[in-house]
Amino acid sequence: MSSINLDMSAPDGIIALLKYLLSSGKVSAVLVPRRNPDTGAYDIGLIADEAGLDSAAPVDPVMLANTGQILSSLTPAKRSLAVVLKPCELRAFVERVKREQGSLENVLTISYTCGGVFPLEKVIEESFADVIPNYLKRVASGEIVDGTRDTCRACEHFVPMNADVTISIAADAGSIAGCRIYLNTDRARELVGGLEGKQSDDEIDPAVTLKLAAKRKVEKEKLFNSLAPTGDGLDGVIEVFGKCVGCHGCGRVCPICYCLLCDFESRSFDYDLPYFEKELSGKGALRLPPDTIFFHLGRMTHMSFSCVGCGLCSDVCPVGIPVASMFKKVGEHTAALFDYVAGRDVEEKLPVMVYKEEEFSELG
Amino acid sequence: MDKGFTPRITALLCQWCSYTGADLAGTSRLQYPTSIIAMKVMCSSRVDPVLLLKAYLSGSGGVLLAGCHPGDCHYEVGNYHTRRRFAILKAIFDTLGLESARLKLSWISASEGPKFAQVANEYTDEIKKMGENPSKKKMFL
Amino acid sequence: MQGASLKVVDGIKSVVRDFLRKALESEAADAVLVPVRTPAKDSYAWILTNDQAVLDEAGPLAPTMPVQGAKALKSLTRKGQGTARVIAVMRPCEVRAAVELSKLNQVHLDNIILLSYDCTGAVPLQDYVGDPAGSEERFDSMLEARKTEESAVKPVCGICVDFSLVDSDIHLGLIGLAGESALLIPNSEKGAALLEAMGIACEEDTSGWMQAVSGLKAEREDKRSKALAETGASLQGFDGLHAAFADCVGCHNCQSACPICYCRQCYFDSEVARRDPAALLDTAIARGGIAFPGDRVMFHTGRMAHMSLSCVSCGQCSDACPVSIPVADIFSYMADLTQATFEYAAGRDDGEPLPLRQYREDEVEKVHEIVKGAEEEEVAHE
Incomplete structure (x- = not known):
């Protein structure tokens, strides 16, 4: 078994997953973005009560702070935590772990194929919440959404690189009605395996994500050339x-x-x-x-x-x-220079910490 | 070539090899230009690349970092790290269209007095051809 | 008080440029510190120069305030005095911040001549970078009309009461004078000596200008107390504070743009302010949840406690905020209260010691009264 399908939208599915993790005692708290339903203000909640998850907005196109940075301040975790973070935030966390600024121990990382976020100045607008339903639809159909940040539009690494759990959102038309939860690691299978849903051996279809990656690459070239x-x-x-x-x-x-x-x-x-x-x-x-x-x-x-x-x-x-x-x-x-990709693999050493004897011979 | 222009070249030399090499060039009475402003450092890897950057932005015509040959580092592996960091700085310069030729890394051992003089001469000529570092005249840095 | 009358022929900026040029030519000063437009013409930067050609390009009275002048002076003199005599052209709030920083030993003013002017306010930074050409135009028309247009300037500028003569060395009086005239007023021995060295005689009567300034000041005082009371009303209680900073992303730009916050490492960014991961999790479990970015109210109220006595209401904090929190309004409200507690006014007088550097044995009663008064006011609000 490598995936679980739920009959609900992807955001709702993530909340259901988090509720399961808390109620079953598999984790003692979850770290997830929230939206205050009264004021519309976002924050990132470290939530220990199931009720606290009602305001969770796990995939809203918002980045208030880098969750990877926040997660650093919560690790090493003595008790297990689940954290929902964007692929770039997870990569950032991995880079921090390499710098001894955090630890993956006791942390269940939940990430998703990301459609990008809006600039902060847009997020603080009162009518911001109105853009979200349409945003999710367009992201699901594999589009690059107008108004999202330049760097997001040009991001090719929107498929999480080493998350324990991946939720399929971007370039997955099914994500509006159904939530596909992919369990990538033993830790994921151990903690999430008991979640009730339709189990299958599906994996993320690379053909679909590659198509979006190609679009993003074009955007990236455009962005770099414009600079x-x-x-x-x-x-x-x-x-x-x-x-x-x-x-x-x-x-x-x-x-x-x-x-x-x-x-x-x-x-x-x-x-x-x-x-x-x-x-x-x-x-x-x-x-x-x-x-x-x-x-x-x-x-x-x-x-x-x-x-x-x-x-x-x-x-x-x-x-x-x-x-x-x-x-x-x-x-x-x-x-x-070093065939390095930031946050690809926690075992991969920082390029400035290692060397090869035979390299850059042209420099000396 | 503009004969009136004498570049200043900031040279950071590892004390075990390159600085000793420069000394040897001197005691062997080998000629090298006065453009070289030599500074002794414990190891080429002791130099944070931002210091090379600082020298560039302060208007140094060229910035030379020299250490022991790879494999001969007094601290065994310091210069391998130097090489990686230097490669990073050079890539930044190249990406931004800055003149990365104003940065130079060289391996000069304690016995290579002639090589030091040669590097000093050739690099000075190269910088002379390039002319003044544009940073020298920029007030908005 | 007497001043020298200057004729404004080609706009106020060129009057200042001419003055600086003469100061350099006559060797009464060695360099000037002035805002100059960036090469992309999208902002201004502080430039220290002794070059007439650079001076020609300078906008000595800049429409916007990307970096507080006192910060520029700090970077120049933090490590001590030199011999070069520098004229710094700064807004009154920048002068006041420099005075505060000199009390805090972060700026050394002995060889600095502070030249200030009747300020019509600064265009918000984001407005300026969004439309440099339009902002230039709006500012120029304000400057030449010598009148603040509230819609064009930062909110704190519209309610600023220290827009004119402060503790500078030389002041350029503009308000209430006819369009072709300006007054150069020596305001310290250093300032008077400079004007004398330049052969500028100060024999003009300044009473008309002073009257116009105090008239506007009275108007502003009224406006300020009303506006700040409104800000204060929205801040009541923890919920009020929490709501005010609900969008804060914890970037601390407000602190790093603040001229008074001189600490190299802010307490709130330091190891001391970090919490143990296990303790954070315990708190979350005990309360059901906690929010990140953490300690937002703590940071802002803590910063008020650290610096509000020296706050000059320059509005740099609001300019630097990426999520448009009215930080400056909030801090101005608080600063007026804390400064009043000690009858202190930030930057008013470089001879006035910082309130926290001294005490009076008999003041506890008085402080108590002030606190009580504030509480009563609060009740009246409700």
Whole structure:
């Protein structure tokens, strides 16, 4: 048995699954996005009571914070937890585990084929809930939904890479009326196997997901090309990042940037007046605070190969810099050096932690 | 070639091999240009690539990082890590259309005084051809 | 108080540019710190320069405030003094923040000459980056008319009472003066010395300008107390606070954009504020559930406790918020209350010590009265 089918919509099916896990005592709490039915505000709930799941909105196209980052603060888990997270959030968590910022022990990961999310500025609109039914329909029919974030539209990794449980949503027309729950691991079969439903040996049909992946790839090329004319050369980099206000919100919400005190906020890059006077005499003009471009390129150096393209950095940027698109573009190149895919496999070592004796011979 | 332009090249040299190699070049009276501003580091892997980036954005004509030959690292494997990190920085430069030729990694052993002089000369020529680092004149960095 | 009369021929910005140019030429100053438009023309950045050509490009009175000027000064002088004399052209709220930061030892003002002006308010950052050309136009017409258009500026600017002379070294008076004139007013020994070195005589009467400023100030005070009372009313109780920050994503942009929050590592981002995973789970089980991002009310009220005494109501926190929480309105409301408790006003006077750096033995009674008063007010609201 590798899948269970339920006669209800995919979101309802996930809630039923979570209720089963809680009521049967298989997990002591579940981590899942919720929507306050009165105010429409979202949060991510760590829920221990079945009743608390009534407001769960497990697949709403919203990313308030990276659930992978939140999960980090809950692990190592002494008691078992189930967590519903998007494929990129799961990948982010895996990257964090590699950095000893979390543990998969006692965690049942539930993910789904993701249709992408809307920008935060859209999510806080009062009428946001109205877009969801139509969104789910279009996602089920394998479309890229208008208005979802650039990085989501260009995301090829919408099929969870190593979730214990996968729910089929994107590019699955059946997901409106039926919920297909795929059990990928022994842990999933042990904890979820008892859920009542139609059992089968189905697996996600790669033909369908590949079709959507191809569409997304086209979007990605378009996105990267649209960055090219401005993102080219030092002037291009200044054009893109020049309006940065230095709030470093992008780094703070980044699930990969786990440092409590970022290098670029540390004393390492504080300068004294003689430094500025020297700069001034050389250039005649300099920016204050300094190191605007340095921060972004430096952050790329530190984390781009682990970038999962979750898009939060763009979401929180107060001046609308396409941070996520730039980091995703660069990240694909830095990861490709090592045939690395962020979050693909928790056993795969971070590329900066290992080496091969025979590689990059052209560099020395 | 612009004869009036003397580039500044920030050179970070591992103390076990490349810095000693530079010393040897000096004591052997091999000529190499004054453009090289040498700094001694414990190991090439001790250099966070953001420091190379900082040197570039501060207007260094070129940034040279040199260490022991792969396999000969005083700390056994440090320079293998250096190589990976350097590859990352170079890929970032290439993706953004920045001049990655302004970054150079070189393996120079303690006995390779002539190689140090050669690298210094050739790299200086290359940077001279490239001209000033554009960062030098940008105020919005 | 006397000032020097300046003739406005080609707009107010060029009056300031001319003044700065002369200051550099006469070597009365070594450099200036001014906002300059970014190459993409989509924002402004603080530029320290001694280059006349750069100065020509400067928008010394910028429509928007991407980075609080006091933060730019902090990055320049945090590590101490230099010898270069720098004129910094800043809004009154930026000057006040710089004064607060100097009390906190994060800015050293000895060689800095703060030049401020009658401020018509700043365009919200998101509005500016959304429509730079339109924002430029709107701001210019406000500036030249010397009149704030509330719909074009940040909410806190519309209710700002410190829009004019603050603890700067030199002030440019504009309000209530005829279209072709402006007043350059020395406001400190340093400022007076600079004007003298530049050969600018200050013999003009300023009473007309002062009268216009106090008239507008009275109007604003009224507006401010009404607006903040409204904000306060919406905040009552835990539910009120919780609702105000319900959309918060925990990015802490408000804190990093705040000129007063100078800590390199915010307490709320530190290891100390982290909770044990097991304790979090226990809490969730005991309560049935907990919400993430966690500690949102804790963060915002905690930040109020840490910095509201020095809050200058500059509105940078609201500008930086990705989910449009009116952080600045809330913090301004709180700041007015906490500052009033100690009869303190942030940035009013660099000689005034920070309230938490001192105490009076007989003040407990008074603080008690103030708290009681606030409680009564709260009851009256309900």
